[in-house]
Amino acid sequence: MDFIPYGRQTIDEEDIAAVVETLGSDFLTTGPKVNEFEEKVAEYCGAKYAVAVCNGTAALHLASLALLEPGERVLTTPNSFLATSNAILYAGARPIFVDIQRNGNIDLDLCEEALKKDASIKAIYAVHFSGNPVEQEKLARLQEKYGIKILEDCAHSIGARYRGIKAGSCTHSDASIFSFHPVKHLTTGEGGMVTTNDPALYERVRILRNHGMVKTPEMKPWEYEMRELGFNYRITDFQCALGISQLRKLDRFVARRRELARRYDEALEDLAVVEPLYPYHEGSSYHLYVVWADFRHLPLDKEALFVEMRKRGIGLQMHYLPINRQPYYRSLGYGNETTPVMDRYAEGCFSLPLFPGMSDGEQEYVLNALREVLGG
């Protein structure tokens, strides 16, 4: 059996042909494939606008510059990849880390408590962790009642929905972002996207993606104007060709992830010491399959578990270490927040392999190895 990582891309001949065809076209970058990919992702998510960029972190950066003012305070989750809160810092704003719920998502009730106490909080950055959307009715309430800005980090959740609301539709948020890193549901190698229903935010992100530069029909053919300090966060046409080809298969990829997640849930019923992060549900697009383990009642600790599984050719992973306890964040004065659920989560949780190309046999192999190592 080959090594089984926690996540892996699925690339087929159609994807390769799409990239090769674009390599032979007139545009390698800033061409028609970028627009087409943006239109297709916007349509898929049910958002009005989309801007494709070179990675999810760039999407977060640009959306944050458009949404936040320096000095503003922003509620966010410690249970995410570093990029979510880093983007708040890039914009000169200040993240405030809020504890999570047992399902790994930010606790929006705690967010409301914080909002009641502190009028200087201007935004929430929520991650639909592992593909499981946060409660949309709560987002709607907080947005309306407190007039705050909301960003949905959908890096894990393309294809997910909450009672009919699709991730990335920005139904109750100002902007959403996606990542198209190879472990995600669809890949462009590196890549990202901002979706929004706000025309002004859309324009601002487009301009920031390209050096803050504007060119209008009234200008002379050689003229351009730099109106603010932007970046080169463009994505190439051949990456977008790959994205378009992958998007056609996205629903199939998500369906397979759900099938594997459901089977993990069923199999884990026999293993009393390990349980799913949340009971199976169709709304999650299952970027990750995370389990809670009670290491106090296990014959080995987490490190030994990772080592033993790796010896059997299986890559477990930890999503995530609390961002606020990272050395850099400690150097900024973070790290002493009271986040009991996140602390327990960080001790007990880990991710099992899950990707659309995973065979039934590979999943069975992972489960058998887990039973063997945990003595279940």
Ligand SMILES: Cc1ncc(COP(=O)(O)O)c(C=O)c1O
């Ligand atoms: C929740 C979350 N947000 C943002 C990002 C950043 O995306 P990228 O790696 O494409 O920059 C990631 C990537 O791992 C992520 O998991």
